[in-house]
Amino acid sequence: MNNQIKHAKGDRILLLTNNILLTIIVLAIVGPLLYVFLSSFLEPNAIIRKGLALSSSDWSLEGYKRLFTDDTIVRGFFNSLLYSTGFTIVTVLVCLFAGYTLSVDGLVGKKVFMIFFLFTMFFGGGLIPTYFVIRDLGMLNTIWAIILPGAVNVWFIILARTYFKAVPNELKEAARIDGASDLKIFFRIILPLSKPIIFVLALYAFIGQWNAYFDAMIYLDDRELHPLQLVLRSILIQNEVQPGMVADVEARNELMRISEMIRYSSIVIASLPLLIMYPFFQKYFEKGVMVGSLK
């Protein structure tokens, strides 16, 4: 490989520092992840006492065993999967439609529509009125209370609109001359060109919904419908010592041990789908996220 052009000295220094910096950043990100991953296989008391000593006697699968035998967690996992997928499909579709429409030149009342959308970014109805609306629509205790209220995401619409604006007008004009209608242009010309933005929106939507618990907490009474994050939350919050429970002193330790044990394994389980998704979405992500730097 000697025929490779040598870098100039300045460049080499730059590359070196660059590599060192990036390595540090990678370590800073991978370190905690690795810590959590390893801790999830360890006896919690051993972690507190010795840190990650990794001696063979401290290994334990008890955390995972507890998680997988607990049917509320398994159920919560599938609920979360359903909510996140459903929400992603709905919100991406809605935002693409809206984004495209708003990107079209010559749309009558474009400004009004935009203000209409933007208004909701700054002002909300508040929790109780929103609750009333959801209740009167009969969506309490249904999957729709999770999927529909957040489906129109103004930020997503702006992202999509910006992306569509960058598509050359000539393409649309050519299609129109060939006799295509607006709908046809959208589905046949624009969408095939929009993979990056679709994936970016889908990823944002999926992650957002996967990590959400508040809507579910407010709108879903039925524990069968609770998503994973809500189930985990109630398990982890249990270890808070209640005033007046002082007589249960020995129990406090036991509770802390259990929750400490479940904590790490549940983090691993809860972030698994996202970790699996990332590599597949990554190449679109790079392109699509640049859209955020809008004009």
Added chain:
Amino acid sequence: MKKRMITSASALLLSGALLLTGCSSKSGGSESFSAKDYGLKDVTFPLEEKKTLKIMTSSSPLAPEDPNDKLIFQRLEDQTGVKIDWRNYTTDIFGEKRNLAIASGELPDAIFNAGFSDYELLKHAKDGVIVPVEDLIQYMPNLQAVLEKAPQYKAMMTAPDGHIYAFPWIEELGEGKESIHSLDAFPWINMEWLNKLGLDVPKTTEELKQVLLAFKTQDPNGNGEADEIPMSFIINDGGQDPHSLFGAFGLGDNWDFTVVTNVGEVKLTAADESYKKAISWLNDLYNEGLIDVEAFEHDWNTYLAKGRDKKYGLYFTWDKGNITGMGDDYDLLAPLKGPEGHQNVARTNGMGFDRSRLVVTSANKNLELTAKWIDQLYDPSQSVQNNWGTYGDEKQQNIFGMDEATKMLKHLPLEGTAPVELREKTSVGGPLAILDSYYGSVTTKPDDAAWRLNLMKEVMVPYMEADNIYPRVFFSLEDLDRLSVIETDLFAYIKRKRAEWIANGGVEKEWNEYLAELDRLGLQEWLDIKQKGYDRNQK
């Protein structure tokens, strides 16, 4: 291909919308959240015809989702003929759900395990969300009996405006000075190390210093390393704080810095001359390297881990079983004699009393029925079961065995099951009263509590000078407002200076400045409110 995908996706969306409209036509309309008026008078249980009350409640995620799956409530339903239609939420989301129900006007008949602060209680009473219940007590013979035997609780239940807004939870373990809450921070000393070094249990503050010095320098654990921690605590953390040693200098100290002298004067411990001397003594120990350097920052887990490794010579906690185990290697250190001959221990302001375990809402149309149902919970045997768990459950382990001859509930040994887990699954909490006189007739004392009560009586109680603790005074909204404003700054300042002085010294030099700052932060007004509240409560 792509086109088909998109078409099917939009079809899905459309069918979703259709499904949604289908749903709304089904479940719309006004569902009632409280029971209708049954028009019952002079209720006697069991009712001839089953009636339903709608109650909101909270329970642990470990407990069954429907409280009616608990044997206690099944039995109660059979006894009374009142079926409870529960709206139950896990404790982590209960607060939001409860407030949502109140804000949206979806009021149940009552809220069980309501968990309101005094402030919320008064606020909701003012807004007419909950109703005063003192007139209902006439229907409640069991509660009347409790208040007759223990009249002190009546004052604590009553708001400054003279109304009672909630039914309380009362759990006594020992009475007066011998109550289990009398002292939270027990000092535990390492007997094994004392024996090894041939030392006596220290009786004065000076002897303690010599013992701690020996712990530090003479390698009592025999591993050749100076890894012993002569003394450890977690500063400002209730039972882990070293305040129980302060009594050797006079007044003593406790977690909320509030004591009542035997002439009924409310005092702030942290503004007392003896407090200065105690801090100065602790600073001396710190300078000698006798106090854990982590004592000002470590959390419970680290504290526990070091305790499990038996590294402490002297440490503080509620019950040694939690930290160093129930073995003989640690023993309770009796109150020390100070340089001026004081030998005292200040009592902790704690009691098994929770003001708002059940509130009745303004939506309730069956007050008498509700009151009589609640009264069942104050039946002695029922209270004991509601608090801890029940007997005779064939599906799971029992906390109690029922002695049929004496009708006494006897604690059974726990075989392997974590006590909290079992307790959460079987007990129900709520309003109840367990008086100290019940032990021996209605039930037995839990073992761990009995052991601690004994220690308290033998070692600590003889040195407790104060006859009274500061009780759970019910303050008015205005007072609560002022107290919270003052305490936010005042207590934060006291706690900060306390840690700072123990570690860095300077208490003597800064003392006058500190007293002036306390006054500036509202100490006099605070004392005034606290004193008035105390006097009102004692009347």
